[in-house]
Every structure is written in structure tokens, then in C-alpha cells.
Amino acid sequence: MPSQRAVAERLAAFEEDCRRRGLALTIQRRAVFEELAERKDHPTADQVYDAVQPRLRGLSRTTVYRVLETLVDQGFARRVQHATGAARFDPVTERHHHLVCDGCGRLVDLDDSAVPELRLPDARGTGFRIDDYTISFRGLCKSCRQS
Amino acid sequence: MPSQRAVAERLAAFEEDCRRRGLALTIQRRAVFEELAERKDHPTADQVYDAVQPRLRGLSRTTVYRVLETLVDQGFARRVQHATGAARFDPVTERHHHLVCDGCGRLVDLDDSAVPELRLPDARGTGFRIDDYTISFRGLCKSCRQS
DNA sequence: CTCCGTGCAAAAGGTTTGCACTGGT
DNA sequence: ACCAGTGCAAACCTTTTGCACGGAG
Numbered sequence: 001m002p003s004q005r006a007v008a009e010r011l012a013a014f015e016e017d018c019r020r021r022g023l024a025l026t027i028q029r030r031a032v033f034e035e036l037a038e039r040k041d042h043p044t045a046d047q048v049y050d051a052v053q054p055r056l057r058g059l060s061r062t063t064v065y066r067v068l069e070t071l072v073d074q075g076f077a078r079r080v081q082h083a084t085g086a087a088r089f090d091p092v093t094e095r096h097h098h099l100v101c102d103g104c105g106r107l108v109d110l111d112d113s114a115v116p117e118l119r120l121p122d123a124r125g126t127g128f129r130i131d132d133y134t135i136s137f138r139g140l141c142k143s144c145r146q147s
Numbered sequence: 148m149p150s151q152r153a154v155a156e157r158l159a160a161f162e163e164d165c166r167r168r169g170l171a172l173t174i175q176r177r178a179v180f181e182e183l184a185e186r187k188d189h190p191t192a193d194q195v196y197d198a199v200q201p202r203l204r205g206l207s208r209t210t211v212y213r214v215l216e217t218l219v220d221q222g223f224a225r226r227v228q229h230a231t232g233a234a235r236f237d238p239v240t241e242r243h244h245h246l247v248c249d250g251c252g253r254l255v256d257l258d259d260s261a262v263p264e265l266r267l268p269d270a271r272g273t274g275f276r277i278d279d280y281t282i283s284f285r286g287l288c289k290s291c292r293q294s
Numbered sequence: 295c296t297c298c299g300t301g302c303a304a305a306a307g308g309t310t311t312g313c314a315c316t317g318g319t
Numbered sequence: 320a321c322c323a324g325t326g327c328a329a330a331c332c333t334t335t336t337g338c339a340c341g342g343a344g
Contacts, residue, residue, distance in 0.1 A: 024318050024323060045308080060326045065309065067324090081228040084334070086308060099275050108275070114268040120284070121261040127289030128246050128255070135282050137267070142274030171298060171343050192333080207301045212334065214299095231309075233333060 002093075007037045010091075014076060021074070031056055032067040033076060033091075042080050042088035042107065082107050097135040103144030110137065154184045157238075161223060168221070178203055179214040180223060189227050189235035189254060229254050229283075244282040250291030257284065 014033050018025050031052045036043070043051070049064045068089055071077040080088045082098070083105040097115055099108040120130045161180050165172050178199045183190070190198070196211040215236050218224040227235045227245070230252040244262055246255040267277045 022319090022323095026318070026324065028325075058326075062310085062327075063325055070324095079230065081230060083226070083228060084234055087231055099270060099273060099277070101275070102278070108273050110268065110270065110273070114270070116266065118265070118282070119263065121257065123246060123257065123261070123284070123286075126246060126255055126257070128248070128284075128286045129292055130246070130284045130286040131249075132286075133282050133284045135265070135280050137270070137275075137277045137280045139270070139275045139277040139279075145276055169344090173299065173343070175300075205301075208333095209302075209335085210300055217299095 002038065002040065007034065010037045017074070017076075023070070023074070027056065028059060028063050029067050029070070031059075032064060033071060036071070036077055036089060036091045039091075040109075042090050044086035044088055046086065048089065080107070095132060095134070097137065099137045099139065101141040101144055102138055103140050103147075106141050108141075149184065149187065154181065157184045164221070164223075170217070170221070174203065175206060175210050176214050176217070178206075179211060180218060183218070183224055183236060183238045186238075187256070189237050191233035191235055193233060195236065227254070242279060242281070244284065246284045246286065248288040248291055249285055250287050253288050255288075 011030070011034055014037075015025055015030070017023075018029070023029075032048055035048055035052050045065050045068055046061070048068065049059070049061050052064070053059045068077065068079075072079050072089070076092060078090045078092055080090050080098070082088065082100060088107075095112050097110045097112065099110050100106070115135060118133060118135075120133070123130050158177070158181055161184075162172055162177070164170075165176070170176075179195060182195055182199050192212050192215055193208070195215065196206070196208050199211070200206045215224065215226075218236070219226050223239060225237045225239050227237050229235065229245070229247055235254070242259045244257045244259065246257050247253070262282060265280060265282075267280070270277050
């Protein structure tokens with residue numbers, strides 16, 4: 001888990017950004033953002049709901065979905081869709097990559113330092129402006145390799 | 148679209164692999180595989196269904212889902228999950244990468260030659276055996292940049 | 295002839311939407 | 320006080336599952 005201090009800093013930055021952009025600072029947004037910032041895994045909307053709901057009686061699943069969408073739109077989080085099933089959400093911190101098991105779909109973070117920096121390719125032909133990248137490494141996790 | 152010739156070759160290889168592995172060569176499997184091999188986009192299961200169904204009256208959506216899963220399991224296709232919504236299917240050819248628009252979610256192929264070869268990272272700490280990788284470049288497509 | 299593969303219908307997720315109310319600004 | 324944001328319930332879309340039938344090997 002990130003240090004409490006780092007989380008507090010990010011929460012403060014989040015609050016300031018919200019004010020600057022005129023986004024209402026509701027308890028729900030604060031709580032969802034904080035929950036996301038505290039975790040090092042990639043929770044689904046439902047997992048965020050389960051974690052936050054006890055602290056916020058009456059919180060609605062719908063709201064969690066809507067807040068997460070807002071966070072993604074505003075660049076505070078990223079949506080990580082892997083295999084079939086629920087979307088997972090990742091607080092945006094530094095660039096990192098993913099290791100995905102072809103067998104069971106397990107997803108693990110691989111931090112940037114394990115991977116050489118990549119020069120952004122020339123994509124002029126496609127009309128895209130490239131901002132960043134994420135690498136998905138495919139393979140088999142230990143338990144899938146054993147069976 | 149890949150050349151008719153290339154498609155025919157891949158269909159033949161597919162049929163031989165099926166025989167060798169004892170997979171029944173049903174019309175449905177042939178048709179779904181052929182449709183996938185002919186396209187250069189990444190169709191959803193539903194798009195495959197819509198494309199194949201007119202030629203194969205009585206084809207069921209369920210079957211398309213099941214055939215696609217078989218193709219993925221057997222290594223004839225890959226599942227590409229991007230943004231929310233339906234999974235997309237990619238006929239496996241060479242390694243290639245993806246360009247994803249943060250604005251509209253559009254996904255475009257970027258072939259391997261545009262990107263320098265990457266040395267597979269050391270993942271011993273994670274217990275994974277890494278086989279390959281795909282890079283997702285994030286950015287904005289032309290039309291999203293203009294608005 | 296034997297099963298694997300298919301079709302249908304229904305269920306099972308996951309996510310979105312319409313509408314009325316509430317709480318931030 | 321206004322309007323963005325929330326809660327609830329219902330709709331929606333994608334995918335999976337149970338079961339009976341049919342066609343490939």
C-alpha cells in the first residue's frame with residue numbers, strides 16, 4: 001500500500017484540481033478517490049463499492065460507477081480492461097506495465113524500471129498524437145505453468 | 148483486407164490444425180474463422196455474427212461466442228479488450244501493437260516495424276514466464292484532437 | 295454409432311439510464 | 320437558490336449456461 005503520506009498528498013492534489021475545474025467535492029468522490037489511491041491492486045467498481053460502502057451508508061453502486069467514470073475522464077484514474085468481465089480501475093501514478101497470464105487471466109503490475117524506456121513511434125500516418133504507452137506482457141503464471 | 152490468397156492459405160492451415168487436434172470441422176467454425184481472417188479490424192462477437200449469419204441461416208449468437216472462444220484457446224485468434232463494452236477479436240498473425248484514442252476509444256493497429264524490438268524483462272520475481280508482449284499506445288486521434 | 299458441437303431460451307454479470315431528491319457551491 | 324451529483328429501480332448489453340437435438344468423425 002502507498003504510504004499514508006503519499007495518499008494524503010494525492011488527495012489534496014485531487015481536491016485542488018476539482019476546485020479549479022469546478023467539480024463538486026462530494027464525500028462520495030473523495031471516498032472513492034481515496035480508496036483507489038490507497039490500493040495497489042486494480043479493483044473493480046464492485047470492489048470499490050464494497051470497500052467504501054461501510055464507511056458511507058447509503059452509497060449507491062451507480063454512484064461508484066459514475067464517480068469512477070468521472071475520475072477516468074478527468075485523468076485521475078485509468079480503466080484497465082483485461083479478459084472478459086468487469087473493468088478494473090487504476091489510480092494514475094507513474095507509468096507501469098502489466099503481466100497477464102494467458103491461463104487464468106491474472107494481472108500483475110510490473111514497474112517501469114524492469115523495462116527499458118521506449119521511444120514513441122512515429123504515428124503520423126495514422127493521424128494520432130501519441131502521449132504514452134503501456135506494455136502488456138503475455139505469459140503463464142507459476143500455478144498455470146504447473147498444470 | 149488481406150489478399151484472398153493469404154486468407155485461403157490461413158484457412159487451409161486452420162483446417163489442417165483442426166484435423167490434427169481432433170477438432171470437428173464444422174461449417175460454423177470455418178465460417179467464423181474465415182470472416183475473422185478476412186477482416187483487418189477487430190470485430191466484436193456480434194459483428195462477426197452479423198457478418199456470418201446471412202450466409203449461414205440459423206446460425207446462433209451462442210455458437211459465435213463458443214467458436215471464438217475455441218479459436219482463442221487454440222491460438223487462432225486473440226481477445227482484445229479495450230475500454231468498456233464488447234470484447235474484440237483479432238486473428239493472430241504477427242506481433243503488432245495498438246493505438247488507442249483516449250477520446251473516443253478508437254483502436255488502430257500499429258505494425259511491429261514501427262516499434263523497436265523489446266527485450267523481454269526479467270520477471271522471475273513474479274513467477275511468470277513471459278512469452279510475448281503487446282504495446283498499447285495512448286493518445287488522441289485526429290478527430291478528437293480537433294474538438 | 296458416438297460424442298462433440300450447435301441452437302434455443304433463460305440466467306448471469308456488468309454497466310447505463312430516467313427520474314426525483316439532496317447537498318455542494 | 321441553482322444545478323451538479325446522488326440514489327433507486329429498471330433497462331440494457333454482453334456473455335455464459337442447461338438441455339435437447341443433429342451432424343462430423
